[in-house]
Amino acid sequence: MTTRQKRRQMQRRKKQLRRIRRRLRAYAARALVLTVLLLVGFLIIKGAIWILKSPEKLEDVFQGARIIEGGEEEPEGSPLIVLDAGHGGRDQGTSAGSALEKEINLAMVKKLAEELRAAGAAVLLTREDDTKVGLEERAAYANDKEAEIFVSLHCNFCEDDTGVKGVECYYRESSPEGQALAESIVRRMEEEEEISCRGTRIGDFRVLNKTDMPAVLVEMGYLSNRNECADLTDEAYQKLMAKRLAEGILANAHPSEPVSEKK
Numbered sequence: 001m002t003t004r005q006k007r008r009q010m011q012r013r014k015k016q017l018r019r020i021r022r023r024l025r026a027y028a029a030r031a032l033v034l035t036v037l038l039l040v041g042f043l044i045i046k047g048a049i050w051i052l053k054s055p056e057k058l059e060d061v062f063q064g065a066r067i068i069e070g071g072e073e074e075p076e077g078s079p080l081i082v083l084d085a086g087h088g089g090r091d092q093g094t095s096a097g098s099a100l101e102k103e104i105n106l107a108m109v110k111k112l113a114e115e116l117r118a119a120g121a122a123v124l125l126t127r128e129d130d131t132k133v134g135l136e137e138r139a140a141y142a143n144d145k146e147a148e149i150f151v152s153l154h155c156n157f158c159e160d161d162t163g164v165k166g167v168e169c170y171y172r173e174s175s176p177e178g179q180a181l182a183e184s185i186v187r188r189m190e191e192e193e194e195i196s197c198r199g200t201r202i203g204d205f206r207v208l209n210k211t212d213m214p215a216v217l218v219e220m221g222y223l224s225n226r227n228e229c230a231d232l233t234d235e236a237y238q239k240l241m242a243k244r245l246a247e248g249i250l251a252n253a254h255p256s257e258p259v260s261e262k263k
């Protein structure tokens with residue numbers, strides 16, 4: 001090959017390379033534009049869904065919670081109590097085997113509502129079925145209804161020590177009324193032989209910090225403890241726990257008239 005031929009070949013190759021590079025750049029630009037368009041489209045759709053859904057969701061929460069006496073007005077002089085079953089929907093809380101916290105909380109809230117209603121209290125629930133309710137929504141609901149007492153029910157879990165068990169009753173810091181309510185509940189728990197109790201504690205929980213009324217969060221026991229987990233899923237134990245919880249709540253709501261002395 002002469003030098004001239006070699007040079008021509010080199011030039012041809014360079015031209016080819018340039019063409020390929022140009023084409024690649026064009027493809028890359030198109031891909032970029034397409035990605036941006038897809039992203040913008042996705043965000044618009046997502047935003048539209050959010051705007052359409054959120055007011056509905058809030059409405060559901062407020063409609064879902066209603067007075068448990070067939071929508072009757074609350075009895076004169078009875079305290080309005082908002083009960084809050086922790087977690088729900090996709091948020092199942094803690095769990096051990098088939099025992100799910102969200103289910104135990106809901107079952108307990110329903111039993112507790114029954115006990116309180118039987119004693120003449122007006123009761124509202126933040127959720128009555130397996131739906132997810134935001135923490136702020138739960139507190140806002142109790143505030144909106146001007147509840148006098150807020151009680152949130154949960155189950156605990158201790159990964160490091162399966163021996164740990166017992167009820168813990170939390171109240172927000174510098175809330176003497178919340179503390180009194182927690183102490184009243186714990187007193188009833190301690191009187192009950194079948195229930196272990198670990199006492200009252202200060203708790204930094206959103207549902208406690210955002211509620212305006214005396215509020216407690218009850219960790220009803222540890223699912224990590226085999227015996228307590230079995231108890232918490234047991235119908236009879238749930239009823240007993242609900243009874244003691246109701247007594248503790250009402251003893252504090254009417255300190256001069258303890259439930260046990262009522263005829």
Ligand SMILES: [Zn+2]
Pocket residue numbers: 086087093094101154155
């Ligand atoms: Zn929980």
